[in-house]
Amino acid sequence: MDVNLPEFITWKQFEAYHPYPEQAGKDRLFHLRPIAGVKDCRLEHLFVDGLLFHSAPERLNDPFECKPHYKEPANQAERDILLSHLHKVLLKHGMHADEAMARIVGCIKNPTLLSQLLHQSGLESFAEMRMYSFTASNNNLPMWTHYGALHTGICIEFDATVWPISGARKVKYQKEYPQIAYPPEEDERNMRPGLIKSEAWGYEQEFRHIFFPGAEVIPSNGDSIPLHPETMTGLYFGVNADPDEKDRILKMVEKGPFNPKIYEGALSSTKFKIEFDPMSNRLD
Numbered sequence: 426m427d428v429n430l431p432e433f434i435t436w437k438q439f440e441a442y443h444p445y446p447e448q449a450g451k452d453r454l455f456h457l458r459p460i461a462g463v464k465d466c467r468l469e470h471l472f473v474d475g476l477l478f479h480s481a482p483e484r485l486n487d488p489f490e491c492k493p494h495y496k497e498p499a500n501q502a503e504r505d506i507l508l509s510h511l512h513k514v515l516l517k518h519g520m521h522a523d524e525a526m527a528r529i530v531g532c533i534k535n536p537t538l539l540s541q542l543l544h545q546s547g548l549e550s551f552a553e554m555r556m557y558s559f560t561a562s563n564n565n566l567p568m569w570t571h572y573g574a575l576h577t578g579i580c581i582e583f584d585a586t587v588w589p590i591s592g593a594r595k596v597k598y599q600k601e602y603p604q605i606a607y608p609p610e611e612d613e614r615n616m617r618p619g620l621i622k623s624e625a626w627g628y629e630q631e632f633r634h635i636f637f638p639g640a641e642v643i644p645s646n647g648d649s650i651p652l653h654p655e656t657m658t659g660l661y662f663g664v665n666a667d668p669d670e671k672d673r674i675l676k677m678v679e680k681g682p683f684n685p686k687i688y689e690g691a692l693s694s695t696k697f698k699i700e701f702d703p704m705s706n707r708l709d
Contacts, residue, residue, distance in 0.1 A: 439614050443594040446585035446632060454559035454585045454632055459574035460670050472677035476649040479555035493605050493618040553637055554619055555648060559593055561630040563661055564699050573663050582659030589650050593632040598624045657683040661701055664690040
C-alpha cells in the first residue's frame, strides 16, 4: 500500500506533523456547535460545571475515525514480536489465558486470521480513545454552516496556552489511508490514528485533544476534563442565532466559572465575511 505517512515515525517527525498550538503559532483555538433545540446536558456540563466533554470515535461524523490499517510483519522475527504483544493485549482485555493462546496458535497457522485479529484489536483499543475537536479560526464560513448549524449556533474561544487546550495536537490531512506498525509506540505517537484524516476535511483546520480514560496523568471522570476559569476567553453567536437561545446560553455562562467576552455576528457589507461586535450582556 502506498502511503505518505510511514508506518514508523520518529518523535521529531511526529511533532512536525502534529504540533501543539504554541508550536503551530496559535494562542487561541475555537469550537463551533449548535444551540437551537439542543437540550442535551453538555451545554450545562461546559458552561455551568466547567467540564470539557470528550467524545468517543464512534460518535464522530467521519466513519474512518480511528480505524487504521496495520503493516504486515516482514519476517518471522517481526511476526514473533507482534504475536507476543497481541497475546498480552488479549489477556489485558479479559480473555482467558487458554483462549488467548488458542487465538495466537490459530494466527500462526492462518495469516488471514492474524490480520482479522489485529484489526479487531486495534478497533477495540482506539474505541477507548476520547477526543475534543478545535478549529484554528472563528470565521470559517463552511464551519459555521456545518458545525454552527447554518449560523444559528455558537463558537467558543479557548486560550490555547492553558492546559488541556495547550495539549491539543494538529490534525494531518492526506490522500492516502494511514498504515501503522504493530505493536504501537509506547508514547503519544500511538494516537496517530486519531490525528490523521482525509484531505476532504482540510477546511476544518483541526486540532484535537486526546486522552485515554484511566490515564493517571489526565484528571478526568472518564469522559470529561475540568477546565481552569481562565480557559474560556470568548463566546461568539452566529448571525442567525435566536435571541431566546442567546439568553439561555448567557444565563448558563453566568452560573459557571468562566467570564468570556461575548460577541454577536453580522454579515459584512463589503466582504464574504462575518464581523463580530461586542455584545452588551450581563457579564460585563
